[in-house]
Amino acid sequence: xxxxxxxxxxxxxxxxxxxxxxxxxxxxxxxxxxxxxxxxxxxxxxxxxxxxxxxxxxxxxxxxxxxxxxxxxxxxxxxxxxxxxxxxxxxxxxxxxxxxxxxxxxxxxxxxxxxxxxxxxxxxxxxxxxxxxxxxxxxxxxxxxxxxxxxxxxxxxxxxxxxxxxxxxxxxxxxxxxxxxxxxxxxxxxxxxxxxxxxxxxxxxxxxxxxxxxxxxxxxxxxxxxxxxxxxxxxxxxxxxxxxxxxxxxxxxxxxxxxxxxxxxxxxxxxxxxx
Numbered sequence: 590x591x592x593x594x595x596x597x598x599x600x601x602x603x604x605x606x607x608x609x610x611x612x613x614x615x616x617x618x619x620x621x622x623x624x625x626x627x628x629x630x631x632x633x634x635x636x637x638x639x640x641x642x643x644x645x646x647x648x649x650x651x652x653x654x655x656x657x658x659x660x661x662x663x664x665x666x667x668x669x670x671x672x673x674x675x676x677x678x679x680x681x682x683x684x685x686x687x688x689x690x691x692x693x694x695x696x697x698x699x700x701x702x703x704x705x706x707x708x709x710x711x712x713x714x715x716x717x718x719x720x721x722x723x724x725x726x727x728x729x730x731x732x733x734x735x736x737x738x739x740x741x742x743x744x745x746x747x748x749x750x751x752x753x754x755x756x757x758x759x760x761x762x763x764x765x766x767x768x769x770x771x772x773x774x775x776x777x778x779x780x781x782x783x784x785x786x787x788x789x790x791x792x793x794x795x796x797x798x799x800x801x802x803x804x805x806x807x808x809x810x811x812x813x814x815x816x817x818x819x820x821x822x823x824x825x826x827x828x829x830x831x832x833x834x835x836x837x838x839x840x841x842x843x844x845x846x847x848x849x850x851x852x853x854x855x856x857x858x859x860x861x862x863x864x
Contacts, residue, residue: 591642591643591706591707592642592643592644592645592705592706592707593635593636593638593645593705593707593708593709594644594645594646594647594648594695594696594704594707594708594709595635595644595646595647595648595708595709596648596650596692596695596709596710596712597647597649597650597711597712598650598688598689598692598710598713598714599649599651599652601712601742602711602736602766603617603622603766605736605742606620606762606766607620607766608736609736609737609757609758609762609763610759610762610763611768619768619769620766620767620769621662621766621767621768622662622666622765623764623765623766624662624666624669625669626765627666627765627766628647628670628672630765631647631711632644634709634734634755635707635709635732638707638709638732638753639707639709639730639732642706642707645699645704645705646672646673647673648673648675649666649672649673649675650675650676650677650688650689650691650692651663651674651675651677651688652676652677652688660836663676675688675691675692675695677690677691689714689716689717692710692712692717692720693716693717693720696708696710696720696724696729697720697723697724699729700723700727700728700729701727703727703728705729706728706729706730707729707730707731707732708729708731708732709732710731710732710734710751711735713735713742713743713744713747714747715744715747718744718746721747722750725752730752730753731750731751731753732751732754732755733747733748733751733753733755734756734757735754735756735757736756736757736762737756737757737758738756739754785830785834785838785841785842786845788822788826788829788842788846789846789849790849792818792821792822792846792849793846793850793852793853794849794853796850796853798853801850801853801854802854804818804850805847805850805851805854808847814843814846814847818846822842822843822846823839823842826838
């Protein structure tokens with residue numbers, strides 16, 4: 590039986606989806622995703638491109654902050670039938686790390702195992718081009734799906750490589766993605782983030798040099814910050830805001846703290862190399 594799999598780069602979907610519905614890129618905390626609705630829309634699209642194929646599953650690639658658990662959207666999406674959540678790391682400036690490699694690995698493994706005949710990719714990254722070529726050489730038809738104006742936000746080389754190119758208009762995106770809060774609410778959230786900016790750096794600067802790498806090793810192994818340090822970090826954030834941190838603010842200070850620790854390790858390594 591012929592089957593189709595869907596590969597979604599969540600970073601692209603949220604970034605360009607927010608542009609489609611709001612005219613500008615909005616932060617994740619400003620957006621609300623209807624997980625079942627987006628699953629249904631993706632399934633319907635996949636079956637329209639791969640006529641007669643059954644769905645294998647939807648692979649949803651997203652970033653997770655180091656030391657932090659799933660966001661509410663990720664947790665709800667992961668519970669939806671036919672959706673497999675695949676997580677890379679979310680870097681200090683918000684960029685996703687390892688997401689493309691996960692997508693490439695899954696696409697090529699399914700192609701080599703003859704598990705799919707068609708693949709739908711929702712992404713913009715030119716780095717996927719070679720994986721598309723290999724999948725095609727193994728008999729897989731690849732369909733690229735973008736969000737308007739996709740000609741302006743997807744790599745030309747990727748669009749030329751795939752078998753078909755399609756685009757979602759604003760009304761389709763608006764059926765599953767919406768703005769969560771007003772511009773005023775977004776400004777308030779930004780102010781809170783600004784007030785927290787110094788907390789991770791001060792915490793990282795207070796650590797002994799011998800403590801830095803063990804903390805990074807612990808984060809890499811457990812995806813969490815050591816309990817005592819995490820407690821102090823959140824307490825410092827609470828003092829800075831004069832209230833308890835919400836979940837997004839906790840994620841922010843934890844991610845920033847890890848990045849600050851990494852920066853200190855890099856600085857020390859560079860200094861030693863010059864000796």
